[in-house]
Amino acid sequence: MYRRNIKHILIPLAAGLALVIGYNLFLKPILPPPTVQRTKTVEPVAPPPAPPRSGSPESEDKSVRVLDYSVVPPTPHEGLLETIRDEIEKHNLSLAETKLKELPSTVLLNAKSKPFIAILWNNLGLQQERLNGTRASVKAFKRAADLDDSNSVILMNLAHAYWEQRDRALNAEFLMKLMKVAPEEPFPHLAMADLLQEQDELQEAAKHLDQAADRARHDPGLRSYLAAVTAKVRRTRSVESRMTAKSSTHFVVKFDGEENQDTWISALEILEEAYREVGQKFSHFPTKPIMVVLHAKDSFQGATGSPAWADGLYDPTLGRIQIPTQGATTDRKWLASVLRHEYVHALLHDRFGASSGALPTWLNEGLAMQLAGDAWPELDQAMSGDFTVTPLTYLEGSWGALPASAAIVAYAEANSATRYLIERWGMARVDELLNALQAKSSLADAIQNKLSVSYEQFNRQWLESFEAS
Known part of the structure; x- marks a missing residue:
């Protein structure tokens, strides 16, 4: 999500601060002055309640994944299969x-052995997935x-x-076959x-979502x-x-007719330039064209459900970058900042x-600012005074409910922590950290294993800097 210039918020805050200072100077009884530090850390008492977890395809019941292979079929190759x-x-x-x-073809062609060998591959894939993530298991499942x-x-x-690997083999043909083999499963319809x-076929997508919901009758979440x-x-x-x-090689842009022609x-x-520059920095390019929707300013929040302080967002559910267009034709610098920032979010999701939920929000936003080359003078302005630092652990979840005054501090911390991460360990190590998160390591484990410091040490070292x- 991209945060707009908030000078109109900072000015009233400054005025309010002036009133408080006036009260303390002229009306409040004189007391010994407290020691004021430039920053202070919130004590790690009870964290704020986490927002309800959004459902996802991963939340679907997958309890029956291991197949029983306790009984080896009686064949001439029984001993070999039992050993495996x-x-x-x-x-x-x-x-x-x-x-x-290395199994010989005679074993693979045996009518009794073949289904059992499939079970062996399936259960091997599950073990590989638990140890090294889904990427390691695809070949075994295949x-x-x-x-x-x-x-x-x-x-x-x-x-x-x-699904988890965004593999293009999860195509319509495969899913239609899966619907026939597993007719009561909601997942094929969701996929x-x-x-x-x-493919922008939203009406047909809605029909399959309805069918998925009908098959998920026993799963309220x-x-x-x-x-x-x-x-x-x-x-x-x-x-x-x-x-x-309108389309380019890597993007599809939707807009309101002639009104936004120039935009x-x-x-x-801007997007094609970001595709080249950010892709080279990040060593990743999108696997498919990215859709960008240009909204009229008065319809942006209603259409996207974004917070009032947002000037753009990437919607992972629909796979769209969405921004308002008012003023975009006269402020290309603003348009470039928003598009590049949201493009990084789209790239991370791709x-x-x-597994996008494994990426903490502070790192997601920090990478968007660092890789997009965002320049936010208002962040420096806000950080020059007294403020309260929130521990990074509190900034891992959604920021959608943050008020603007808290959001600017969150963005400043995310930007600073990610810059420290890149400067201290280098982008190659950051890439390893992202791979670990993608493989479902916890953030604490990923930092410990890839940076050789604990999450607590990282937070403390960053805070000192x-x-x-």
Whole structure:
């Protein structure tokens, strides 16, 4: 999310501060002056309540993922298959994988052995996923599905792996097959809706969301999530049905007809430049074209549900960068800042896929500011006075409910902490940290393993540099 210039907020705050100072100087009884520090850290008492977790495809019930392989089918190769099973159970995964790959064709063609070998590959994939994340498990699930494409558990595991990796193999053909094999599962319809949203077929996407909700009747959390997403899709379709779309190599820009003609031309130029520059810094480029929607100023907040202080946002649910256009034609610098900032968010989401929730907000926003080259003079202005520093652990979740006065401090901290991270350890190490988060390591574990300091030490070292700056 991009935060606009808030001088109109800072000025009233300054006026209020002046009144407080006047009261203390002239009306309040004289007391010994307190010691005022430039910064101070909030004591880590009870943290603020976390916002309700949004449902996601990952929240769907995946309890039945391991297939029973306790009974080895009676074949001439029974001993060999039993050995591989035991290696998987003992977590000798590399050895088990090697033995599976070396199975002779006579074993693979045996009608009794073949389904069991598929189960071995499936359970191997689950162990690989637990240790090294979904990326490590895709090949095993694929081998399992090749051997038994009628097993709904195997296909669902492969589908979830594809989803988390944003693998283009999760296409309409695969999902239609999955719907036939697992007709009561909501996930295939949810994934199909996501695919249709990418293709801007919002009406068809809404139909599949309805079907997913119907199949999630026993999961109130997922039903609630699906209802919210469906409402957003339908609202978006209503808003965007009146818009014109123009494309470049890597972006699709939607806008209100002739009214924003100059803006969309400028937007495409800025975005293509960001594609090259940010991609080189980040060593990642989008796997598909990114959609950008230019809203009229008076409809931006209503259409996007963004906080009042936001001047743009990336919506991961619909895969869109959304910004208001008022003033964009006369302030290209502002337009470039907003688009580049939100493009980094889109790029991070593209890289993390279904694991985007693993990226803490302070790092997400900090990377957006650092990689986009944001210059926010009002941050320096706000930080020059007395303020309260919030521990980074409190800035990992959503900032949507923050008031503007707290948001500017949050952005300043995110920017400072991420700059410290990059300058201290380098972008290559930051990339390793992101890989660890994508593999579902906790932030504390990822920092410890990749930076060789604890999260607490990192926070303390950054704070020392922050206070000294």
